[in-house]
Amino acid sequence: MPSSVERTETTSFLLMFQIHTRARDSRARTGTLHLAHGEVQTPAFVPLATRGSVKLLEPRDVLDLGYEMVLGNTFHLYLSPGPELIDAHGGLGAFMRWPGPIITDSGGFQVFSMGHGGVADEIKGRGRGQEQGSSSSAILSIGEEGVRFRSYIDGGERFLAPETSMAVQHALRSDIALVFDECTPFHVTRDYTARSTERTHRWLERCLDWHEQHGRAEQVVYGIVQGGVEPDLRIESAETVAASRCRGVAIGGSLGQDKAQMHQVVDWTTAALERVTPERPRHLLGIGDIDDLLVGVGLGIDTFDCAMPTRLARHGVAVVPEPSQRWRVDLAKARFRGSQEPIMEDCHCPVCRAGFTRGYIHYAVRAGETTGRRLLTLHNLSFIQRLMSDLRQAINSGSLNETVAAFMSGAAPSWS
Amino acid sequence: MPSSVERTETTSFLLMFQIHTRARDSRARTGTLHLAHGEVQTPAFVPLATRGSVKLLEPRDVLDLGYEMVLGNTFHLYLSPGPELIDAHGGLGAFMRWPGPIITDSGGFQVFSMGHGGVADEIKGRGRGQEQGSSSSAILSIGEEGVRFRSYIDGGERFLAPETSMAVQHALRSDIALVFDECTPFHVTRDYTARSTERTHRWLERCLDWHEQHGRAEQVVYGIVQGGVEPDLRIESAETVAASRCRGVAIGGSLGQDKAQMHQVVDWTTAALERVTPERPRHLLGIGDIDDLLVGVGLGIDTFDCAMPTRLARHGVAVVPEPSQRWRVDLAKARFRGSQEPIMEDCHCPVCRAGFTRGYIHYAVRAGETTGRRLLTLHNLSFIQRLMSDLRQAINSGSLNETVAAFMSGAAPSWS
Numbered sequence: 001m002p003s004s005v006e007r008t009e010t011t012s013f014l015l016m017f018q019i020h021t022r023a024r025d026s027r028a029r030t031g032t033l034h035l036a037h038g039e040v041q042t043p044a045f046v047p048l049a050t051r052g053s054v055k056l057l058e059p060r061d062v063l064d065l066g067y068e069m070v071l072g073n074t075f076h077l078y079l080s081p082g083p084e085l086i087d088a089h090g091g092l093g094a095f096m097r098w099p100g101p102i103i104t105d106s107g108g109f110q111v112f113s114m115g116h117g118g119v120a121d122e123i124k125g126r127g128r129g130q131e132q133g134s135s136s137s138a139i140l141s142i143g144e145e146g147v148r149f150r151s152y153i154d155g156g157e158r159f160l161a162p163e164t165s166m167a168v169q170h171a172l173r174s175d176i177a178l179v180f181d182e183c184t185p186f187h188v189t190r191d192y193t194a195r196s197t198e199r200t201h202r203w204l205e206r207c208l209d210w211h212e213q214h215g216r217a218e219q220v221v222y223g224i225v226q227g228g229v230e231p232d233l234r235i236e237s238a239e240t241v242a243a244s245r246c247r248g249v250a251i252g253g254s255l256g257q258d259k260a261q262m263h264q265v266v267d268w269t270t271a272a273l274e275r276v277t278p279e280r281p282r283h284l285l286g287i288g289d290i291d292d293l294l295v296g297v298g299l300g301i302d303t304f305d306c307a308m309p310t311r312l313a314r315h316g317v318a319v320v321p322e323p324s325q326r327w328r329v330d331l332a333k334a335r336f337r338g339s340q341e342p343i344m345e346d347c348h349c350p351v352c353r354a355g356f357t358r359g360y361i362h363y364a365v366r367a368g369e370t371t372g373r374r375l376l377t378l379h380n381l382s383f384i385q386r387l388m389s390d391l392r393q394a395i396n397s398g399s400l401n402e403t404v405a406a407f408m409s410g411a412a413p414s415w416s
Numbered sequence: 417m418p419s420s421v422e423r424t425e426t427t428s429f430l431l432m433f434q435i436h437t438r439a440r441d442s443r444a445r446t447g448t449l450h451l452a453h454g455e456v457q458t459p460a461f462v463p464l465a466t467r468g469s470v471k472l473l474e475p476r477d478v479l480d481l482g483y484e485m486v487l488g489n490t491f492h493l494y495l496s497p498g499p500e501l502i503d504a505h506g507g508l509g510a511f512m513r514w515p516g517p518i519i520t521d522s523g524g525f526q527v528f529s530m531g532h533g534g535v536a537d538e539i540k541g542r543g544r545g546q547e548q549g550s551s552s553s554a555i556l557s558i559g560e561e562g563v564r565f566r567s568y569i570d571g572g573e574r575f576l577a578p579e580t581s582m583a584v585q586h587a588l589r590s591d592i593a594l595v596f597d598e599c600t601p602f603h604v605t606r607d608y609t610a611r612s613t614e615r616t617h618r619w620l621e622r623c624l625d626w627h628e629q630h631g632r633a634e635q636v637v638y639g640i641v642q643g644g645v646e647p648d649l650r651i652e653s654a655e656t657v658a659a660s661r662c663r664g665v666a667i668g669g670s671l672g673q674d675k676a677q678m679h680q681v682v683d684w685t686t687a688a689l690e691r692v693t694p695e696r697p698r699h700l701l702g703i704g705d706i707d708d709l710l711v712g713v714g715l716g717i718d719t720f721d722c723a724m725p726t727r728l729a730r731h732g733v734a735v736v737p738e739p740s741q742r743w744r745v746d747l748a749k750a751r752f753r754g755s756q757e758p759i760m761e762d763c764h765c766p767v768c769r770a771g772f773t774r775g776y777i778h779y780a781v782r783a784g785e786t787t788g789r790r791l792l793t794l795h796n797l798s799f800i801q802r803l804m805s806d807l808r809q810a811i812n813s814g815s816l817n818e819t820v821a822a823f824m825s826g827a828a829p830s831w832s
Contacts, residue, residue: 051783051785052776052779052780052783052785053780053785053787053788054787055785055786055787056472056786056787056790057787058770058787058790058791059770060766060770080779080782080783081753081754081775081779081783085753085754085775085779088754088756089756089773089775089776094771095773095775095776096776097770097771097772097776337497337501338497338501338504340504340505350476354474354475354476354513355510355513356513357505357511359497359501359505359511360468360505360511360512360513363468363496363497363501364468364469367467367468367496367497369467369468369469369471370471370472370786371469371470371471371472371473371474372469374472374474374790375474
């Protein structure tokens with residue numbers, strides 16, 4: 001066994017999360033999530049099945065790429081088709097024919113995005129931009145009880161509160177439910193952030209109470225650390241979540257105005273978690289650019305979800321090992337017309353293996369042939385799955401720093 | 417061997433088309449097309465890859481369903497991405513990564529649709545409706561030389577003539593090229609139809625001349641029978657095409673104002689072909705409703721192409737064994753909300769086998785989740801592939817009439 005790793009064989013936290021290897025010089029670790037519908041090897045990326053499908057793919061495609069868990073969206077599925085319908089089908093997995101574990105977010109992010117505007121972009125350290133889905137919904141009131149808003153589906157009034165969110169996630173029968181939180185944006189005062197974070201902590205307890213009384217034993221609940229970009233609030237929030245009955249910890253809310261700050265906020269948070277609850281699994285909400293995955297794994301994140309690979313694909317963008325280009329190439333650009341190059345050299349994804357050229361993808365995306373977007377979705381998700389697999393292997397063999405440095409300088413996943 | 421079939425072991429027409437079994441009491445036959453990129457068992461349905469993709473699918477999906485040939489569209493591919501680009505990739509098959517045979521239509525249908533209006537609907541015996549793709553193109557002039565028109569892609573002038581069409585199909589490197597024809601509509605005089613059909617015959621010779629001088633030996637050319645709904649013109653056209661150097665015969669143009677007339681026009685035509693050129697393969701252009709396939713096979717059609725299964729899927733419609741419902745069920749309709757029924761009982765398509773419900777498909781289609789349309793595309797194409805396979809088996813075993821009668825009364829393909 002390499003000397004730079006410390007092997008822990010202890011069974012952690014009620015067997016739900018088993019840590020296999022911890023890196024010596026970072027907070028990185030490999031582990032296995034033992035969930036109701038199967039296991040997830042961590043660190044792992046979790047593709048989005050926001051409205052009950054990984055866009056353009058079937059579940060068998062997602063399985064074939066090597067993914068073990070997907071993320072469903074409580075807010076959207078609450079509005080349509082509704083929890084009763086999904087419950088009658090036997091839960092979200094049965095409904096969408098995904099046999100493996102599912103994590104559901106709580107709806108807090110989406111419902112507060114309506115009020116706070118482009119919170120998604122702030123969180124990710126980008127400029128403001130448009131987010132889909134919530135544009136024609138509107139918050140009617142926010143209070144201690146919960147949030148009243150207008151549905152973008154039918155214009156009717158809806159109410160989401162900690163208990164509602166847990167009840168919906170109960171109906172969805174996800175393996176991992178997230179507590180309902182206020183997703184505080186960046187452009188608010190420290191005082192607002194502090195009060196918002198305290199409310200999130202009270203909501204955490206209400207969610208856990210609801211789950212204790214009505215929830216299924218096979219569904220585990222993650223708390224959410226808030227606290228904006230204030231180190232003391234983040235640390236306090238991490239400690240509060242750690243002191244609760246939650247089984248895992250998600251990191252949410254505003255993560256800063258740029259990537260450096262976002263990585264710093266995650267660093268504060270996982271440092272605190274490492275101190276107070278090292279055995280609980282950690283999920284980083286909504287983050288998954290390649291550099292964020294590389295940094296996040298080193299900071300001790302176990303699971304990530306992000307729209308990036310699937311959303312970029314729908315806009316004609318392929319993920320490639322080019323750090324100076326943010327690991328992206330926009331194949332819709334005119335210069336790829338007629339290109340006979342592959343999407344990526346030596347790529348073993350099903351699309352590159354089948355020999356599709358950049359020129360074909362360019363043409364298909366521009367012509368509106370949806371197959372082009374599907375091909376890019378497969379390529380992008382394959383890239384990220386391979387990357388995560390390489391990172392897990394690197395942690396296990398004590399070579400994470402070298403592997404991360406290689407990726408940061410433009411190496412491709414090894415496709416081992 | 418059943419007594420009702422006559423087995424022909426002779427190698428037919430330069431080995432390109434080998435007929436295996438002829439039904440005794442109809443013109444139905446089974447055969448194998450030996451083409452440059454592989455074999456096609458007939459009677460066969462040919463899915464559309466109009467603009468270089470079978471919409472929402474990858475080539476491997478189409479192969480997995482059991483299809484052996486797809487149809488590409490000369491008109492659309494001529495305008496974008498253009499024949500030079502596809503030629504530089506090594507042809508349409510190499511470009512779209514389809515390893516098997518390809519048939520390309522000539523562009524005649526599309527270019528004349530611009531001038532004649534909703535010719536597609538007339539041909540299929542439906543009321544007028546909208547057809548995609550050519551709406552913003554416009555014919556500038558039609559003459560003996562060819563057709564000048566405005567591209568719907570860039571507004572530029574383009575010219576399609578028999579020689580241009582053959583040159584484009586040469587660049588596309590399809591296994592089967594169709595001659596450039598005037599697709600005469602229903603609402604014209606007998607005199608117009610007669611003159612148009614004569615011009616189509618002159619264009620046939622020009623196409624064959626071009627191919628003889630410049631074409632590849634591995635590309636075979638089909639002539640097209642026109643003649644509208646006039647029996648004598650149809651028969652004369654069939655004889656003219658039969659007397660030419662073409663290797664196969666397609667049936668095109670106006671096939672009447674309703675299905676009964678369409679079936680009659682096909683009957684006249686294949687009766688004539690059976691008399692003058694029984695060994696050449698016959699393709700029925702743009703026809704493929706379930707009842708049309710059942711009738712067409714009996715009339716001696718070897719291959720069919722049609723947008724029906726893929727286009728219906730994109731509108732939320734599944735193909736099912738319900739003759740009284742035109743073999744269709746519109747899953748976008750409100751009554752399928754929450755339905756836990758399968759798309760079709762005992763269906764062995766990959767979608768039904770995976771357990772997707774009508775309620776899920778309904779939800780996905782209404783929510784704009786493209787996965788729903790993909791699932792229906794797979795189901796519909798699977799249905800038709802199985803149907804054709806059953807029909808081939810029935811012809812070989814001398815039980816075509818019984819099999820057709822069973823399907824007409826609502827039997828499902830046997831999934832054998």
